[in-house]
Amino acid sequence: MTRLSVNINKIATLRNARGGDIPNVVKAAQDIEAFGAQGITVHPRPDERHIRYQDVRGLAKVVQTEFNVEGNPNTKFIDLVLQTTPAQVTLVPDAVDALTSNAGWDTIKYKEYLQGVISRFKAEGIRTSIFVNPELKWIEGAKATGADRIELYTEAFATGYTIDKHKAIAPYVVCAQKAHELGLGVNAGHDLSLENIQFFKEQLPYLDEVSIGHALIAESLYDGLETVIKNYLNLLK
Numbered sequence: 345m346t347r348l349s350v351n352i353n354k355i356a357t358l359r360n361a362r363g364g365d366i367p368n369v370v371k372a373a374q375d376i377e378a379f380g381a382q383g384i385t386v387h388p389r390p391d392e393r394h395i396r397y398q399d400v401r402g403l404a405k406v407v408q409t410e411f412n413v414e415g416n417p418n419t420k421f422i423d424l425v426l427q428t429t430p431a432q433v434t435l436v437p438d439a440v441d442a443l444t445s446n447a448g449w450d451t452i453k454y455k456e457y458l459q460g461v462i463s464r465f466k467a468e469g470i471r472t473s474i475f476v477n478p479e480l481k482w483i484e485g486a487k488a489t490g491a492d493r494i495e496l497y498t499e500a501f502a503t504g505y506t507i508d509k510h511k512a513i514a515p516y517v518v519c520a521q522k523a524h525e526l527g528l529g530v531n532a533g534h535d536l537s538l539e540n541i542q543f544f545k546e547q548l549p550y551l552d553e554v555s556i557g558h559a560l561i562a563e564s565l566y567d568g569l570e571t572v573i574k575n576y577l578n579l580l581k
């Protein structure tokens with residue numbers, strides 16, 4: 345079974361559009377858990393355009409499933425994670441002005457930097473995952489950082505899926521196998537959707553967890569959160 349962690353950034357985007365508290369992100373997280381999702385993901389960005397640092401503090405108190413906090417480990421992010429001690433932290437090398445995550449780590453160049461950050465989180469019992477493009481050198485580099493897991497950046501898969509899905513998945517399969525051989529857990533995320541998740545799950549060995557936000561919330565506009573989450577759960581069995 346692959347676990348579904350729902351990224352609720354887009355619920356915060358909707359809330360922030362009016363400046364009030366509708367929809368309430370804590371209630372949304374609790375409902376998402378009640379609908380069967382096995383985790384809640386948030387990715388606070390320095391401009392707090394969707395999830396705010398204060399949201400992370402509030403969510404940390406109520407999330408009963410796996411709480412996964414993603415972000416670039418600047419000082420403010422590191423402090424937030426150490427204060428809230430989520431089950432998992434996912435390190436993403438996104439620039440301050442990035443529209444969304446757009447690349448994985450160079451795990452060779454940043455090996456010592458990542459080792460330092462990861463050891464601080466692991467000392468607090470927080471599982472660590474690092475966001476990587478699907479190339480063997482980054483997986484081998486990830487192992488050397490001391491991370492527990494990798495998160496495969498699936499934007500290239502999602503784009504390639506509509507053109508040649510077998511070609512699109514191939515590098516991910518090789519990387520998941522290598523990660524497993526090295527003792528790393530395998531997460532995946534970015535632009536996964538009800539259209540492409542079944543093929544991804546069927547093809548990718550050792551897939552521990554997917555985090556899905558943008559498409560899942562968009563699909564829920566038509567079918568509702570509960571139905572959409574149950575549809576994902578069926579495809580991830």
Ligand SMILES: CC(=O)[C@@H](O)[C@H](O)COP(=O)(O)O
Nearest residue numbers: 353387414436444445533534
């Ligand atoms: C790491 C990753 O792929 C997701 O966290 C994605 O970056 C969502 O972030 P946004 O909601 O800011 O696009």
Ligand SMILES: NCC(=O)COP(=O)(O)O
Nearest residue numbers: 351533534535555557558
């Ligand atoms: N880690 C990926 C994630 O949390 C969700 O990404 P997306 O589904 O919003 O592209």
